[in-house]
Amino acid sequence: MFRTSALRSSHRRQNKPIPKIAFLAGSVALLAVIPVIYILIHALTGDPELWQRIIQTRLIKLFSNTLWLVLAVTTGTSLLGVSMAWLTERTDVPGRKIFRWLLALPLAIPPYIGATIHLALLRPRGGLISLWLEGNNLSFLPLPIPTGFWGAAFVLIIFSYPYVYLLSGAAFRSMNASFDEAARMLGRTPWQTFWQVTIPSIRPGITAGALLVALDMLAEYGTVALLRFETFSSAIFVQLAGRYDRSAASILSGVLILLALIILYGEFHIQGRAQFTQIGSHWRPATLIHLGKQRIWGFLALLFTVLMSFIIPVSLLMFWSTQSILDSQTFSGMQIGSRGLLSFIFNSVWSSGFAALLAVLFSIPIAIYVVRYPGKISRLFSRLSQVGYAIPGVVVALSLVMLVNRFLPFLYATPLVVVMAYVVRYIPQAVRSSESAMRQLSPSLEEASRLLKRNALQTFMQVTLPLILPGLLAGSALVFLSSLKELPATLLLRPAGFETLAVRVWIWSEEGFYFQAAPAALLLVVMSIIPLYFLLQRESIFKQ
């Protein structure tokens, strides 16, 4: 027994020497997990008395608040996302080609901007809708309370459903018509077919999307703070603005990370299976379902969703922006210290761009290692490098403040720390894009290059890189988009004078200065649409 296993391991060592790329990949994985480990150690070694006080006073409420919100938003986004995808992919609803695009565009609106607009419209007595009702003697009509659990859940659902919509849309698109037809031939009604065949075959896509939404919700700060529903992320912020002690914040962060790691683990598990809807040679698209007279309802559902999640918010932002630019007093109020709007734009662009570049560079060794040397270690490295998905921005910030100030004081209070936070948090997106780009590249091309006496670096530069470049660009667009919208880490880590559009939108809306916030918010949305457009063009559902 002992002998065979010893033999086997020596055999393996002979066959597979540790490739150099493994060291690079290992360093990236290590960099990605340091902030998590640091904060976990900090939390676990916290004062037991403090732990006890937190458990007694805050923990149970935070747990239930956070979990209910995650549950409500994942359920809501799944229902909305799947039905929108079904309508646009599987039915003959009018205008579906345009709706396909419009339904994905809310990804350009960070939920905290959505929450600001939601508040400005619905605040009892102060909101635009409330005022309009009052002006028309309709104030007896009840309006929903915009804040609290339902307000937060509503806003987060209508601005997060596109994740599920895109993934399930792709799954609907690649579904083979023969499945549905077989079910119909066996006597199932369309309704039974939908639940027994269609939904199970797109389930991995939905679940993957829903779990990503769940991770996002754990990290969400702006919306819950603005709509006053306390979750872990906002409670950590409150702790940071309380007594002169970071321990309580660290403890809450530790608990939050553990919660997120569980969800991330589930996501890893499902992720491998999400790709089983592959297009074989005998694939043909499923026939469209004719809605007949019901078409109008499908159309209205699409229109309503698009109005709520994109058209109304953007129109309002445009309206307010115009007003605030016309009003010189508001416009001059956009100056912070000696810096103005141009500086905010510049900071947003370069920090997000730099983060995108670094994240993609770091993701390359991981991708090469895990695709070309599949095994337990390479998979472990790949997963470790994706731990950032589970670290909410406020936790990344807390961890980096302590780490950098202690070990890299010369970097402290430079914008580079903000960039570091983006990289740690969003490198998973780059890793996934780079991995999938590598997977599509046949190893025989690289082998041919090596046979032609090119060394590893030359092969990479001359063969691999040009071929995976589109995938890398997609990864960087994704990181750029996410960094542009990032709020909590930027808020905590920015040095004085380093204001981004996201930070400005937040500070102004938190104080209720909606007019001042509008131009920055609109710019943020417009700038996000550019990388988003590039990303969407690559999605199968937008290819005709």
Added chain:
Amino acid sequence: MHHKLMPVLAALTLILSACAGSTSQPDPISSNQNGNISGKLIVYSGRSEPLIQPVLAAFQAKYPQVEVLLKSGSNSQMANTLLEEKANPQADVFITTEVFTAHALSREGVFQSYEPVGYQNLPDAYKADDTSWAGLTQRMRVIMYNKDLVSLDELPASMFDLTDPKWKGQIAAAGSTNASMQAQIASMIQLVGQEQTEAWLNGLMENEVTFFGGHSDVRKAVGAGEFKLGLVNHYYYYLQLAEGSNVGIIYPDQAPGEMGIISNATTAAIIQGSRNPDAARAFLDFLVSAEGQKIFAEGNYEYPLLTGVTLHPDLVPTDGLSMANIELAQVVDHFDATFDLIDMANLP
């Protein structure tokens, strides 16, 4: 030891450089006024941005060579940052919304001593014994109300009336991250004791008070009629009034035997290890000068601490009001108790 030597060294350097220069300036401070100050001035501020930006802009206009970089947040968030940066200081000046944070940080050695021009004309209650910080403007904790919704005869007269169930769901206030609110709780612990303060906080929670992130939101909500009452600093009432809302102000706890109005002051201090002490000093001089004080008084409706600066005509002079007797050093010792109470009451 260290911080006592600093001003001496600084003065020596200034004298030496003045001697080296052709024009001899009689004192180091007036050499600040010649506009030769340049570089970056990093200001950390716990104040709401719109209330501090005008004075920054005026300073900037006076010293165009200086680039003012502002980072604003809540007082304690900034205080935490300053403590963390003690070994690696980044900021030049810290502006707070209340004196307790300044006093606590001064104890930790975060500030360096400096006597701005006019320092001797500030009231003793609002400056540090060791000249490590200076008070700028005074503010009072008041209750504002919407005149369309509340009649004169039902007005609350005391902070403690806010826990009366008849106001359930009708009150807006700033949350526990707001320094003025923290300071009010700390002051109340000194004035009426921990038990009564705790009962008051629990009463607010039971009365379903809505807690916002900042006071601008509170004043706008009361102005719009979303709430009947708002617990604010006095100038938020005036700012809302100036926007045309039908709002009124209550100076609470005026009856004999009641605690009186809780007042506080904004402060400014120079950070120990500031990289641009010249600009920092010029900035503090400007904040305490009649010119700077006037901006706070006219734009923000605050009470200037420098004697001789005229109040905004709409302001009620403090002379006729009964003010609470707050002991600075004592209140700072109540800081931990304050945050314990906030935790226990689950104040958002």
